[in-house]
Amino acid sequence: MKISTPPATGTVPEQRQSDVPSKPPSSLAARAFAVQQAFTRLPGDVHPLRAIAGAAGLDDATTHRILQTGVSDGVFEQVGRGRYRLGTGTARAGVQAMAHSPGAASTHGILERLHLATGGLALLYVLAPFGGAKRLCTDYVIGDLDPAEVGMSAEDVVSVSRSLRTGASGRVILAYLPRTIQDLVLAEEVPPTAGPGVIRDNNALAGTLNEIRQLGFGVGRQECMPGWDSVAAPVLWHDSIMGAVLLLRRSAEMPADLRPLIYHTLKAAESISELTTSPLSAAI
Template sequence: MKITSASATDAVPGQTRTDAPRKPPSSLAARAFAVQQAFTRLPGDVHALRTIAAAAGLDDATTHRILQTGVTDGVFEQVGRGRYRLGTGTARAGVQAMAHSPGSASTHGILEHLHRATGGLALLYVLSPFGGAKRLCTDYAIGDTDPADVGMTAEDVVSVSRSLRAGASGRVILAHLPRPIQDLVLAEEVPPTAGPGVIRDNDELAATFDGIRRLGFAVGRQECMPGWDSVAAPVLWHDAVMGSVLMLKPSPEMPADLRPLIYHTLKAAESISALTTNPPAAAR
């Protein structure tokens, strides 16, 4: 594993991924999945039939038949004349899938190891789509540190800590989300209590995404809180982001050579990702 130190803006500008389908799907099942996936590539939540068909690479008639069948099964909902959105059937499937992600009994030991190896605070964030894309801290290993000593006030928990716009842990999640979700987050206001290093310019923030995906981590310099720097890496379920691991240290204690901290943060995120991809037998 080759690791190089990176700052918040060490990235190749621009997106390298394409949201267009590679080729028209051939089988009936592939066409149905293409229609469902079209919603993840389109901005907003309600779309016209022709827009969905174009995103799926299908003709209008085929798309209409698939949508109507999906409406019957709750996979899609028809909103007005010729307009559709994803339905509760899709949401139930997503909840069912995410419910089998590893719990704290499996992840806490990994965070404890990261805390001991780096001397920093180790936190696990998960992606929450309810009410817009947010992050929630579900577990942490901070030793004898009092959360209040690191600025973890109630205001931070409900503002800075949940926003994907503020902090390395938010940016590594944001970098792996579909473009329409990224656009929704970029349209949000920067939390007023964010640190002085938070990236406020949308173009500058988006320019870090490619580098995060390429390097596998992000470095934050006083982004969430004044006086605290961080390293974060994404927790992935195959190619879908589930959350992030954050290693947090006081700025004066951050070494010039970040490679050891990056290494341990990456290993922690990879270990939790492995639990997500290949859960223990008892959890299946």
Template structure:
């Protein structure tokens, strides 16, 4: 099934996305931030001046002055005549901010407790936007389990595990990404080695994202590989999605009542989310 493509915002003069500011920002600083945030509301990466102004809730002249000032500082890049995208200065700021998120020394103990409480494999995935939105496993607690027992080849790990279309952890991240990025992921091909439970229909996948946002967790049934089920919960940094905690267990060992597994997975994800918002906690 084909995904719906968001129409270009400049197709109709003056058209604005539904989440554009209701009132124009009053201060110069607020206007500059509004222009920067406009890029997160628009589909794609390169946009005309009119589209950026509409998403920022500003007039074209003000938006042009802010963009030209930002081009000089590397915050924005001008691509051709009257078209812009976010620049390397924005990326550097994001990298600097994410570099202070908690490392394995802080998170590994939380994963160990999840593993002990559930008897399942506990993994931490983080969102990686480089080269397209995907997830990467940065830490895990699996006890005495041989990684080969999971039954995935190196190729599977690269293709299936990185896709946000496959698995509870992928969907737990995808559910909180902007619609423009969700549309890109929904347009991706499903990895051919994905498990038999992978959600192939985009309408069903979208409905599962709504459910994750409503419940705060996701359940996967043999989505990434045969014979393994999972529970995943998102890890947030304030209102931004950073990754997901995954509890993975053999399908034959999954209890009928998932509430204890859900409770411990949610607790682990909330604990890691608290580390991202508390610099003091991250040092303990």
């Protein structure tokens, strides 16, 4: 993620990757990975053989052999006759990979620098896929501010701030998730206590996701809480979303020119993203 001064305005055309491989994978290993990736392209979690084969770009017989081999190793699970889903072996591999993300000691210093550079509240949200895609705040720097001044109740924290539908950090994380997961989130109800600026129309919300991917950041105007605006940037592990850095400031204190705030938020997110790719991050 390269930092540059973002444009003040702009209309960004929609850009989507194909849901089907352009050509069938040639090697046996590539075919196995294609079958596994097919589950990320299909809506829902349980799929028939033919749908998996189509998404992988393979014939039914080859896909069946790969699935059956994966079932014995726990990579896939067979659910009923001819229907499959990803297995616990895939989940274990994902947990093992994510466990090596940077620790709080290293990320907290980055949030402190963001707070000092902008005077805003600096928060780190991570993607939590268990039980449905949502975000969780794992660290924050708020200076001398009393948390009660933010104006969120415990119920709001559980509902509004975890939803990927609300706030700049939620939409930033959502923008980098597969379309199948985006559709699940868009099907959720907007939390009833969300702020007055929350984007309720699904078409408008989906349009902001493409813009976020193009610009590399998101801006929120009183989406989670009345009187608070935000800037957020993605924390990435290569091209996979891990979370988002969020900068919060009172709406009345937000400058007309957001570029300095955007720059510092991008810089913080890039610094944490670099830690995820460093082999030393697990030891920090």
